[in-house]
Every structure is written in C-alpha cells, then in structure tokens.
Amino acid sequence: MNTPGSIFRNFSIAEDYSGNIWAISFNGEFFRFSEMLEKFIFTPLPTKIEKITQLFIISKNTFLIGSSSGLFKLELLPDLTFDKIMPLKVPTGITSGVIFDRQIYLGTENEGLFILNIDNLDKPYLKIEDLPFDDIVDLSYDKNNGLWIVSSESFATFKTGFFEKIDLSIPNLPVDAIFENNKGVIFVSSGGFLDMISFSGNTWKIAQKIAKGARSITAIFAKDDEVFLGNLDGKVLKYSLKYKTLKELSLLNRGFKINQIYKDLNQNLWVLGNPQYGVLRMDKINRLKFYSLDQEKGIRVITQEVNGNLFFGGSSSSAYLFIYNENDDKLINISVPLPFSIKGDFYINQIYAPKKGELLLASNQGLLQYQYSSAFPSTGKIKRLRWDKLEENVNVVAIAKSINNDLWISTSEGLVLITPDQQLVYDKNAGIPGRILAPRGIINDQRGFIWVGASKGLGLLRRDKSGNKISAKPYIQSISINGIKKESSNLSKLNIHFGDNIAIQLFSSMFPSNEVKYQIKYDEDSNWYPITSGSEHLISNIGSGKVTFWFRSQRAGGFEWSVPLKVELNVSKPWYFSFWGVFLCLFVFFVSVTLVVRFLAQKRQLQLERDKYLKLKEESYQKELIQRDKQFTTYTLQLIQKNESMRALQAAVFDLKRSLGERSQSKLKHILSLIDFSFRNDDEWERFKFYFEEIHQGFFEKLLFVFPDLTAQELRLCALIRLNLSITELASILGISVESVKTARFRLRKKLNAASIHHLIDIIMQI
Incomplete structure (x- = not known):
C-alpha cells in the first residue's frame, strides 16, 4: 500500500458512510484512499488548517476536524471535494476526541473536557466540571468503563449520566408540571410553555408547542384529545389536540394556584389546591360541586385505584387522607393516627396506588404506606417506610413504579431507585438537570422510560440505560505498615508481621473523587462495612497467615457498586508460634509447673505441721483445763x-x-x-x-x-x-x-x- 510521505507528524483516519477511507495529517494535508489505484489521493481543503488532532465523520456528508484552532465543520460534495469550512463555537486547543451516545467529547490542552451534541452542533457546548486535571492528552471509550481520560501525569474514567436532558422550548428553566396521556404523549410545562413530546422509534421530538394563554401551568391532565390545564392564577384551561384550540373554563375565581387536575372513570373533573373553595368537582354535564369544609380546603392531591375508589391527600396530621363516598357525595376523612410525632407542617405531595389494598403517600415527613381491606378502605393501617440511604422524615415530593415494580422516589436528597437488592441515588451527577425535583414530577411512561422534572429542565432515563452503570473497580494507591509507606505493586511480597497496623489508601479512576465511597468486608460471606475515613482504611491487630479483604467502590449519582477488589496479604506468624517460641513456652510452662508443685507441697507440709502443733497445743490446753477443772x-x-x-x-x-x-x-x-x-x-x-x-x-x-x-x-x-x-x-x-x-x-x-x-x-x- 502507498502511504503519504513521512514528513507528517501523525494522522487521523476515519471511514465515511460510503466506505471511503479518509486521512488527515497533523499539518493539515487531507487524503482519500482510492481502492482502484490502491493509494492515497490528496484532497485540498478550502482553507488551510494546521495542528490537526482529530477527524470525525458524523453523517454521510458532514466531517468534523479538531485542531489547536478549534473544531471545524466540512460538507462533502458529490465529487468528493469540500465546499467550505465552518468553525464551531468550541474551545481551542483540541487534543483528542471520541463520539458515543450521539455526543462528541473533546479534550483540550489546558481547558478540560467538553461535550457537544451531534444532532445540534449549533447549541452551546457543555464543560465537564470537577475533573482532577485540565490538560487532556488522549481520550478513549469502552462500554464497560466509559470514557478514559488521560492527562500528562494522570488518568480518570468518566461514565456519562443515566439521564439525558430534553431540550424544551426554553432550556434550563424549572419544570412546573408533567403528565403522560393514554396515547403515550408526554406533556411538560416549563417557562410558560406547554411542550408535547412524542417518540418516533427510539427518538423523541417535540410534537407541538402551546404558548398563548398557557402561562405558568402548574397542573396537567390529558386523555385522548383533551388536555386540561391549571395555572398559577387559578385558571382552568382546556386544550383540544384535534382542533388546536385553547379556552378557559369558568370554574373558579382567580388568585390561587391549581395543584392538581384529575378526571376520574365516571368523567368527573376534579380541581384541587384552592384553599378558599376547597375541592371542585365538575360532572360530565358540567354541573359544579364544591367540597369546602375546613378540613377539605387543605386537600391537595388525588388518585383513583383499580377498584374505582377515589382517594385524596390533605394538609394536616389529623386530615391527611380522604375517600370519596359516591352514594352520599361526600369526602370521608379516613386518616388514622400517625405512628410518629410531627414537628411543624404535615402534608401529602402525591398519592400512588400500586395495587389493590395499598396506597403510597409521598409526604413532607417521609414515604407512608396505607394498607386497607378492599371491602373497608376506611379502616386501614399506616406506617412510615424506612431505607438505609434515606432519612425516615425526608421530604418525598413524587413516587412512581417501573415496569419491573422497582420503586422510584423523588426526594429533597435526589431521585432514589429502590429495588429488592439495592438502593441507588440519582442526582445532578447522574444527569438530572438540577438539584430540586418537581412535585409529582416523575413519570414511568408506557415504554418503561423514566421522566423527571427538575429545577433546570426535564431528564429522561431510557430503560436500557438504567442498569448498565457500574462503578469502576478500586485500586490500591499506597499501603503503609506501622506508618512506613511500602511498595504496593506486589502485596504478596510485603514483610508483614503479626500485630502490625496497616493503612491502605484506595483509588478510583472515577471522578469527582470526593463523590466516590468505599466499603470493605473481611470475609467472603460477611457483610460490607463502610469506610468512614474517605479512601483510607486502617487495619489494626491483623491476624497471621493469608489474610484476605475485599474492597468495592461506588460513585454517587445512581452508579452501582463496582466489582470487588480482592486483597491478599501474607502475615508472618507471631514469634511464639515458631519452633523456638513453642519450645521456650513449653520450657517456661514445665519450669513454672514444677515450681508451683514444689511450692504447694512445701506449703501443704508447713500447714500439716502447723495443724499438728495447734492440735497438740489444743489437746495440752484441754488436758490442763480438765485438770484445773478437776x-x-x-x-x-x-x-x-x-x-x-x-x-x-x-x-x-x-x-x-x-x-x-x-x-x-x-x-x-x-x-x-x-x-x-x-x-x-x-x-x-x-x-x-x-x-x-x-x-x-x-x-x-x-x-x-x-x-x-x-x-x-x-x-x-x-x-x-x-x-x-x-x-x-x-x-x-x-x-x-x-x-x-x-x-x-x-x-x-x-x-x-x-x-x-x-x-x-x-x-x-x-x-
């Protein structure tokens, strides 16, 4: 094969969608390989680019070139030449790059790592924060460990977040409400716009936007072609997907935020959240009914279980759960005493009915479970659910269950996935756009995807991405014995004595390092114990022989525990277990036994003689006493x-x-x-x-x-x-x-x- 001359420093090579091989040199010479001629053919560029480090081909006709001057876009013409070069708005000093998950990852000389969306190159780039270094020399990707980032003196791994951010009409604004209708369309209110998101295959798109008259939407209910909206001013709106018309329903005076809108199986429309009028019900022939007792004015949320019972959540420890009695047309307070004390306010953020006879109540005092008989739902029992990674009184703002019955809990501490095997916490590091999650802001859609509304937008977790994020396996960075640092490359050769104090410093290639935690177990079948002192673990009074430990790591943001690192140390026996030690111990033992036996024999002889003397003395005294008595x-x-x-x-x-x-x-x-x-x-x-x-x-x-x-x-x-x-x-x-x-x-x-x-x-x- 013919190759370009050796005057070039290095090449970047890529294959286009037609099977052509392209190569570009460090000094900007561009070549295409001709299979017919079996050689590289020089292809001139419209503009000279130097210090080229990377070549990407992202579509049939679109090429990207990374260089010290930045990232450039080229369009390939039918004659296999290029028309013009367009610079993209990215940092300069590009040293390397990779593409995966429809994202371009660019490493730079001294500005760190950046991400660019292939499908929208004109949108601003995103810088990855908290990298342990900024001088990136090379990037490499594998599906098991994610992105490997190499600097001049170190390296790290980066696993992309589980959640992908959905670009709404106005990006980076809080999500106020989210809902999925029976056709699988997602409705999202953010920044005064109502976006409707649908899927085509495995790709989402914003199918329609409603702007006019839909400001500050705080509640959504959608079914078939109807969309009911409640806003911050107390308005109730109805939008027709078929006719694309929006009209206001004259239901309530303005001035109070609508918390939830719900249409039950009997076609009653319920409007909740108005503390002045209480709960509003509009039947299918548009008749209105208000439920405005004092305890009913605090009702905030509603749900309907499979049997058709309607349950309502309130804002008081004595009136937090209601059931609708259709025969009497009344809301019945079925609240039972809470099994814990309340400090401050108490209210229900969401009610979820996962199955018959059970309600999950998301409250500001934790997640509550209400269990009841289907025949007598008003006589149930309530308890507060507890998990290791959550404070029992954490503010739970939303709940949902996935298709495999895993429980998702949206809390003030992040989004938590609870499975029979483990508990994973997803936060900003997992790709959720923002730290504050929206009330009732979780949807498990008909595809099994998880949608989360947050303070800076909407996040999507695809079903095929929720279980493949395993933390990187930890490594031993250093080991010290009795305060003296030792070589850690071959632990089996370390001279470790019984009773030595060992300090093991663990290392994870994942970053940020302060969000990686470690655990240890001392036996293969024992429990894992947390390492409380960061990445350093102290082992005191170590035993003898072959001692085995297991370490594992977990990065925050929803990542699973890593594959355990097995550590084996050879610890010499204590001196008293050696031949001379055993001999000396036995000798001392026999000498001690001999001395003790002799001492006891002498002591016994002295005691016998003393007893004999006392006996003779007593006999003499008794004789003398008898004689005197006589x-x-x-x-x-x-x-x-x-x-x-x-x-x-x-x-x-x-x-x-x-x-x-x-x-x-x-x-x-x-x-x-x-x-x-x-x-x-x-x-x-x-x-x-x-x-x-x-x-x-x-x-x-x-x-x-x-x-x-x-x-x-x-x-x-x-x-x-x-x-x-x-x-x-x-x-x-x-x-x-x-x-x-x-x-x-x-x-x-x-x-x-x-x-x-x-x-x-x-x-x-x-x-």
Whole structure:
C-alpha cells in the first residue's frame, strides 16, 4: 500500500458512510484512499488548517476536524471535494476526541473536557466540571468503563449520566408540571410553555408547542384529545389536540394556584389546591360541586385505584387522607393516627396506588404506606417506610413504579431507585438537570422510560440505560505498615508481621473523587462495612497467615457498586508460634509447673505441721483445763465439806454453851469467833478466786464492766451462781443461812435488772 510521505507528524483516519477511507495529517494535508489505484489521493481543503488532532465523520456528508484552532465543520460534495469550512463555537486547543451516545467529547490542552451534541452542533457546548486535571492528552471509550481520560501525569474514567436532558422550548428553566396521556404523549410545562413530546422509534421530538394563554401551568391532565390545564392564577384551561384550540373554563375565581387536575372513570373533573373553595368537582354535564369544609380546603392531591375508589391527600396530621363516598357525595376523612410525632407542617405531595389494598403517600415527613381491606378502605393501617440511604422524615415530593415494580422516589436528597437488592441515588451527577425535583414530577411512561422534572429542565432515563452503570473497580494507591509507606505493586511480597497496623489508601479512576465511597468486608460471606475515613482504611491487630479483604467502590449519582477488589496479604506468624517460641513456652510452662508443685507441697507440709502443733497445743490446753477443772471441783467440794464441818462444830459449841455455866461462856465465845472467822477468811476467798478464774477467765472484769456498782460479797455470790451450785451449797460456802442466801440473791437480781431468778442465772451464765 502507498502511504503519504513521512514528513507528517501523525494522522487521523476515519471511514465515511460510503466506505471511503479518509486521512488527515497533523499539518493539515487531507487524503482519500482510492481502492482502484490502491493509494492515497490528496484532497485540498478550502482553507488551510494546521495542528490537526482529530477527524470525525458524523453523517454521510458532514466531517468534523479538531485542531489547536478549534473544531471545524466540512460538507462533502458529490465529487468528493469540500465546499467550505465552518468553525464551531468550541474551545481551542483540541487534543483528542471520541463520539458515543450521539455526543462528541473533546479534550483540550489546558481547558478540560467538553461535550457537544451531534444532532445540534449549533447549541452551546457543555464543560465537564470537577475533573482532577485540565490538560487532556488522549481520550478513549469502552462500554464497560466509559470514557478514559488521560492527562500528562494522570488518568480518570468518566461514565456519562443515566439521564439525558430534553431540550424544551426554553432550556434550563424549572419544570412546573408533567403528565403522560393514554396515547403515550408526554406533556411538560416549563417557562410558560406547554411542550408535547412524542417518540418516533427510539427518538423523541417535540410534537407541538402551546404558548398563548398557557402561562405558568402548574397542573396537567390529558386523555385522548383533551388536555386540561391549571395555572398559577387559578385558571382552568382546556386544550383540544384535534382542533388546536385553547379556552378557559369558568370554574373558579382567580388568585390561587391549581395543584392538581384529575378526571376520574365516571368523567368527573376534579380541581384541587384552592384553599378558599376547597375541592371542585365538575360532572360530565358540567354541573359544579364544591367540597369546602375546613378540613377539605387543605386537600391537595388525588388518585383513583383499580377498584374505582377515589382517594385524596390533605394538609394536616389529623386530615391527611380522604375517600370519596359516591352514594352520599361526600369526602370521608379516613386518616388514622400517625405512628410518629410531627414537628411543624404535615402534608401529602402525591398519592400512588400500586395495587389493590395499598396506597403510597409521598409526604413532607417521609414515604407512608396505607394498607386497607378492599371491602373497608376506611379502616386501614399506616406506617412510615424506612431505607438505609434515606432519612425516615425526608421530604418525598413524587413516587412512581417501573415496569419491573422497582420503586422510584423523588426526594429533597435526589431521585432514589429502590429495588429488592439495592438502593441507588440519582442526582445532578447522574444527569438530572438540577438539584430540586418537581412535585409529582416523575413519570414511568408506557415504554418503561423514566421522566423527571427538575429545577433546570426535564431528564429522561431510557430503560436500557438504567442498569448498565457500574462503578469502576478500586485500586490500591499506597499501603503503609506501622506508618512506613511500602511498595504496593506486589502485596504478596510485603514483610508483614503479626500485630502490625496497616493503612491502605484506595483509588478510583472515577471522578469527582470526593463523590466516590468505599466499603470493605473481611470475609467472603460477611457483610460490607463502610469506610468512614474517605479512601483510607486502617487495619489494626491483623491476624497471621493469608489474610484476605475485599474492597468495592461506588460513585454517587445512581452508579452501582463496582466489582470487588480482592486483597491478599501474607502475615508472618507471631514469634511464639515458631519452633523456638513453642519450645521456650513449653520450657517456661514445665519450669513454672514444677515450681508451683514444689511450692504447694512445701506449703501443704508447713500447714500439716502447723495443724499438728495447734492440735497438740489444743489437746495440752484441754488436758490442763480438765485438770484445773478437776482441781477446782475438788477444792470447791473440800471447801463445802469444811464449811459444813465448821457449821456442825459451831452448832455443837452453841449447844455446849447453853449446857455449861457462866464460867465457860468466855472460852466458848472465843471458839465461836474463830469458827465465824473461818467463814469470812479472805485467804480462802482469794484461793477460790484464783482457781475460778483459771477456768472462767475474765469473768470478774466482764461482770464489773457491765455492772460496775457490785460489792465484793455480790461478786462472790455471782461466782458461786456461775458454778450452778444449789442454794444449800451457796449457804454452806458463804457461811450464812439459806434465807440469807435468798435475800442476797434477791438484792443481786434487782441490781442486775433480772425479772426472775432464772433470768438472773441466765445473765450470769452468759458472762
């Protein structure tokens, strides 16, 4: 094959719709390959363009050339020459470009990435914000990872948003109302215009625009050829698709926004949102009926379920749900107490009836589910639905279900898709035109496409694009062990010890990086856990052997979780699991056991010897005590016997005294005094006290401590009572009569506060 000369820096090559191969060099030389001649033929351009980086062929006759001077459009003539070159309004310094999804993506030297719509090249370009760099060297696209963007020092991937923006009559203005009729036509109110959007094959187009008289449309209902419109001023308009006529219906005084218009199965037209007149119903013969009770004036929305029941949503926690009783022509309040407390206002934004016996209520306090019996819809139960990615009291402004029963919720936090497997949040990053979503601004159309009205226009999610956006797989950017950064290219060769602290820095090629979140799981079957510190994860007290983790990433804006990244680390065993570690542990164990056994044996021997000594000491003490008790008993008996002998001798002397004369009286009196002295001999008492205290130690001290005013004779009587002697024995020892003992014992009982003689004995016996 013949090729152009080698003086050219590089070429961009493309094939046109007729199969011709075209090539353009960096310095602006244009060639067409001739199969007949088998060589490139020079084709001059009307105007010289230099530093060419990209060639696009977007239709049969339309060529685009990207260069350092910008983007240029060429029209191919039938003779395979070009008529003229038209510059397009795009930045200069184009370095690369790709085309997919009918969009041209242009990379520049220092101004970043731009998008241009192929079908409307005259419309302004869109710059992609939040790229981590602006100097783009090359672009490449694959359907799995999206657009690869390469700079001089880094790279990133960019996945286009799920939603494509619909160009309405006036772009970038809020959508006020959206509705689909039974023929699949989408009606959108925005910027004072009513646009009707229809599909031809897989391409949408604005079929018709209504401008005059349709200003500030806030409510739409369309069926067949009729379109009913409610506006911000309280007007109700009717538009005929067949005759293209618009007229005003004389229903309400102006001044209040129409919130919703609805035509039921019985051809009643309902108008809601007027707080002055309440709910308006116009029947099929144009008769008007107002429902204007206080609680009915707050009714905002309406829906009809499959059984034909009409349900209405209100603006109060005690009057938020009504049902229409056709027989009585009344709105019945069927609100049940809410299972949560309300702070501030409470109102229903939309009612959706997904199936028989169930209502979903979009409220400013979360999404509510009302379940009821078809036979008794007024006796239902209500609960607030909860999901992980939504605050339970989030403001839900719209709800819809897709053809596969997935639930779409429009909230103040974005558009949320809830499936049995996961919850995806779609926001501005997913292509939704604006952060604020319109009330009742979701439509799941007859093709299964999702339409969303937002603060900057209308977004469309095609059914074939909702499930193919998977986040890029994360990578390990760096790894640190105990604060020291290590080489992360081959993790299996890292020298990691048991107990090391590991910090893994994750990286995702998706941008913006601050909208990418990560999760980790430590076991293949365990749950995923969020990484709270951005893209860095700290692992402490790591185990030994082969340790496996799984990481995954998810970009915000409705993207699904990435394919997990499996990380395997080889962690050496702790020293005490090595041969010498085990040996040392066993040695220390056996030595410790030996020492403990020896210590316990010695302790046991000492205890046995101590027990033996104490036992011998106790036996000796008991023997000594028994011996002393015997001696004291013998002494006491001898003392009693002596006193009894002395008492008998005293009695004999008294008898002898009476029989003898006066001469012997003095001698006998002396003998009697000696006998009486023997009864009161202190030496005898001290000897008795000595023997007594050897048996009953501390008796007298304890007694005097409790009763300090006792006399010596009373102490002696207490000691004798403690020996449990009889009254006769007491009299014998004390050398007094039995009556005197009784008298002395009575006096002692009074001093010791004893109630009886037995109580006296008990007191003394306890001391």
